[in-house]
Amino acid sequence: MTRKSSILVSLVSIIVSVVVFLIPFAFIAMTAVKSPDEARALDFSWPSEWPIVENFQTVIETRNYMVVAAFINSTILTVSSVALLVLFGAIVAYVLQRRASRLNGLIGFLVLAGLIIPPAVVPTIWVLQEVHLFKTLSGMILVEVAYGLPFTVLLFRAFVATIPRELDEAAIIDGAGPLRLFFTVIFPMLRSVMITVIVVQSVVIFNDFAGPLYFLPGDDAATVQLTLYNFQGQYNTQYNLLFMNILLITIPPLVMFVFFNKRIVAGLTSGAIKG
Amino acid sequence: MWFYLPAAIVYSVLFIVPTLASFYFSLTTWTLFDSYFIGLDNYQQFFNEPALYKSLINTIIYGVVTSGAKVIIGMALALLLTAPVIGRGYLRAIVFFPVLVSTIGVGLTFQVLMDPFDGLINTTLAQLGIDGPGWLTDPSYALLSIAAVDVWKGVGLATVIYIAGIVSIPSEYFEAAKVDGAGAWQRFREIILPLSRPATTTVILLSLIGGLRSFDLIWAMTRGGPGFTSDVIGSVIYKQYQAGFYGLSTAGNVVLFILVAAIVFPLSRLFNRREVDL
Numbered sequence: 001m002t003r004k005s006s007i008l009v010s011l012v013s014i015i016v017s018v019v020v021f022l023i024p025f026a027f028i029a030m031t032a033v034k035s036p037d038e039a040r041a042l043d044f045s046w047p048s049e050w051p052i053v054e055n056f057q058t059v060i061e062t063r064n065y066m067v068v069a070a071f072i073n074s075t076i077l078t079v080s081s082v083a084l085l086v087l088f089g090a091i092v093a094y095v096l097q098r099r100a101s102r103l104n105g106l107i108g109f110l111v112l113a114g115l116i117i118p119p120a121v122v123p124t125i126w127v128l129q130e131v132h133l134f135k136t137l138s139g140m141i142l143v144e145v146a147y148g149l150p151f152t153v154l155l156f157r158a159f160v161a162t163i164p165r166e167l168d169e170a171a172i173i174d175g176a177g178p179l180r181l182f183f184t185v186i187f188p189m190l191r192s193v194m195i196t197v198i199v200v201q202s203v204v205i206f207n208d209f210a211g212p213l214y215f216l217p218g219d220d221a222a223t224v225q226l227t228l229y230n231f232q233g234q235y236n237t238q239y240n241l242l243f244m245n246i247l248l249i250t251i252p253p254l255v256m257f258v259f260f261n262k263r264i265v266a267g268l269t270s271g272a273i274k275g
Numbered sequence: 276m277w278f279y280l281p282a283a284i285v286y287s288v289l290f291i292v293p294t295l296a297s298f299y300f301s302l303t304t305w306t307l308f309d310s311y312f313i314g315l316d317n318y319q320q321f322f323n324e325p326a327l328y329k330s331l332i333n334t335i336i337y338g339v340v341t342s343g344a345k346v347i348i349g350m351a352l353a354l355l356l357t358a359p360v361i362g363r364g365y366l367r368a369i370v371f372f373p374v375l376v377s378t379i380g381v382g383l384t385f386q387v388l389m390d391p392f393d394g395l396i397n398t399t400l401a402q403l404g405i406d407g408p409g410w411l412t413d414p415s416y417a418l419l420s421i422a423a424v425d426v427w428k429g430v431g432l433a434t435v436i437y438i439a440g441i442v443s444i445p446s447e448y449f450e451a452a453k454v455d456g457a458g459a460w461q462r463f464r465e466i467i468l469p470l471s472r473p474a475t476t477t478v479i480l481l482s483l484i485g486g487l488r489s490f491d492l493i494w495a496m497t498r499g500g501p502g503f504t505s506d507v508i509g510s511v512i513y514k515q516y517q518a519g520f521y522g523l524s525t526a527g528n529v530v531l532f533i534l535v536a537a538i539v540f541p542l543s544r545l546f547n548r549r550e551v552d553l
Contacts, residue, residue: 010361020427021369027395028384042393088282095278103279114290116539118488120297120528121512122521126307127293146289149282178278207377209491210509214516225379232383239387246380253375261368264375268432269439 028250031243039240055244059231066219067227067245074223076137077212078205081144082198085152088145089197090190093156094182098168114150121214128215140216144205152197158270159193160186196267199260203253224249294532301526310522317526330499330506331530337422337493337507338486338538344426345482346475349433354463356434357441367438371431378428382495385424386411389496411497414504421496421505425489433478440474441467476546480539487535508534 023044031039032055034047060067096107124143125134133139163186171185209225216223228249231242257264301317303310321327356367373381388395389410397407410420448466457465490509493499499506499514506514508531515524 006359007361009355009358013355013360013366014362017366017369021373023395024384024388027388028380031387042387042390042395043398044395084285088285091278092282107279110286110291114286116484116535117294118509118528118531118535119290120293120525120532122305122307122516122525122528123293123296123300124289126296126300127288129307131288142285143289146286149286203375207375209377209379209494210513213513225377228377228379228383242383246377246384249377250380253377254372257368257372257375261371265371265435265439268374269436 028243028246031239032247033244034240036238036240039238039243042239051240055240056248059241059244059248062230062241063219066222066230067224067248069220070222070224070227073137073221074206074225077140077144077223078202080141081148081205082202084141084145085148085201086194086197089149089152089156090187090194091182092149093153093160094186096153097157097160098165111150111153114147115154119147121210125214135216135218135221137216137221140212140221143211143215144208147211148201148204152201155193155197155200155267155270156190159190163189193267195260196263196270199256199263200267203256203264206252297525297528297532300522301529303522305521305525306519307521313522317523318530320523321526321530326503326506327511327527329503330508330511330527331534333418333505334487334507334509334531334534337418337425337489338483340419340422341425341429341486341489342479342482344422345430345433346478348426348430349437349478350471350475352430352434353437353441354467357438367435370434373428374431376428378491379495381424381428382492385427386496389420411505412501414501417497417501417505421493424496425486425492428492429482429485433482436477436481437471437474440471444470472546476543480543480546483542484535484539487538488531 027044030044030047031042033050033052035049035051038045038047038049092107096104128134128139128143131139133142167185167189168181171181176185207225208223212221212223212226228242228245231238231245300310302314303312303317305311321331352370356363356370360366389397391397391407391409391412394410396410400407408416411417444466448470449462452462452466488509489507490513493505493507493510494513497505499510508527512524512527512531515521515527
């Protein structure tokens with residue numbers, strides 16, 4: 001590209017990106033801080049008054065502080081599921097990578113199947129009911145772990161392959177048992193891929209809508225994604241509150257994005273090059 | 276082997292068992308407590324009732340359209356964002372960010388933006404003298420409008436995968452092409468396109484798997500409407516579940532399973548074989 005055309009292309013790209021990507025987000029933010037009447041117009045205009053605090057307060061207080069409860073539920077769900085995923089994923093990936101056994105083919109197949117097959121929702125509800133975990137946060141946590149495990153194992157396994165086997169051998173010669181070997185030698189080495197797993201999976205689980213919709217119904221246990229329907233009536237949607245709520249649930253992923261953008265991209269594209 | 280145990284229990288009980296059980300329960304009238312074997316009646320109903328059958332067609336259209344668009348736009352954006360453009364960091368970030376945002380939040384936002392009368396899209400078009408259609412209220416546009424939003428939200432992932440693919444191409448190829456006097460088009464056609472085939476494979480497979488299974492976005496934007504014109508299998512599964520037809524809902528799940536497996540497994544094998552040939 002010549003310098004002149006390169007500047008032109010840059011300029012066009014930036015303008016298009018503003019129209020296509022930035023305006024929808026600006027629209028969310030601006031509608032969220034408008035008065036009910038102004039928000040109802042649905043237009044892209046600068047707010048004439050700024051009832052930010054009122055809107056925030058109303059969203060928080062609606063239906064007896066449901067949003068607050070939902071943020072607590074979502075946090076517990078996300079943190080617990082991700083913690084279990086990291087633990088399980090790292091162990092499975094390590095054993096899978098280090099020990100060739102007849103099970104390896106089967107596990108490889110199950111990982112692949114888990115990435116492809118759509119979960120059977122109603123039978124899962126049936127199973128959860130049988131084990132008395134339906135409509136419980138613990139049940140939801142375990143479901144997220146089951147659904148997230150294949151991708152987590154995939155990420156960990158690629159990384160374990162890069163840790164030299166000599167390290168294991170040295171630890172064994174020094175008299176470390178399998179548990180000690182894993183937790184004191186291998187686990188700390190997985191730090192970088194672990195951050196990737198934590199960031200990617202927490203965004204996925206925090207944003208999960210269908211899971212809580214099926215397995216965690218009811219207002220008490222609602223997660224943040226389900227609170228959006230609080231402000232959407234059939235006839236009178238409260239747009240300023242709806243968008244304030246959208247803004248609130250966009251903040252956690254935004255924070256992740258600002259601090260861990262490179263990690264997220266690395267995690268999501270790993271394996272893409274090898275196919 | 277007991278190392279596997281905790282993970283194996285969770286995965287088997289909550290993923291493998293329900294998947295296997297779905298084949299049986301799809302053949303029953305089911306209340307979660309009692310099931311009554313009725314053979315293939317649920318499948319017969321699924322394929323005979325237009326409202327249900329349409330969802331299968333819509334699912335395929337949605338999957339193919341979103342996947343195709345993500346390949347083309349993702350590749351184009353990746354080419355742009357690996358070239359020396361000003362504001363590259365900003366552009367990469369803004370294209371990728373929607374991937375991380377709540378699908379429901381995006382769906383509800385675009386539902387408002389696509390409002391036929393007051394929505395920002397149509398009021399802007401009106402200023403340009405264009406009469407915008409009812410994006411989500413016109414049966415012939417609803418599904419494709421949702422697909423467009425899906426692409427808006429998901430193309431960032433396709434783009435970063437392509438960027439990773441293009442960046443990993445050894446620079447010798449480009450240097451050799453330069454020596455041979457290849458133009459931009461030849462460089463794309465003869466180097467970038469063939470050498471980023473693994474990235475293309477990943478993008479196609481990932482977006483097909485996601486597109487065929489999609490539910491959230493459609494539920495947030497139209498709930499399958501108007502009528503059932505934008506229903507996909509994912510939304511039919513939920514509607515039948517809500518209506519208490521658990522057997523029929525599960526049959527929908529099995530149809531989706533077979534559809535995804537029948538498209539994705541052969542495709543991934545085909546792609547893998549081609550790569551060996553190269």
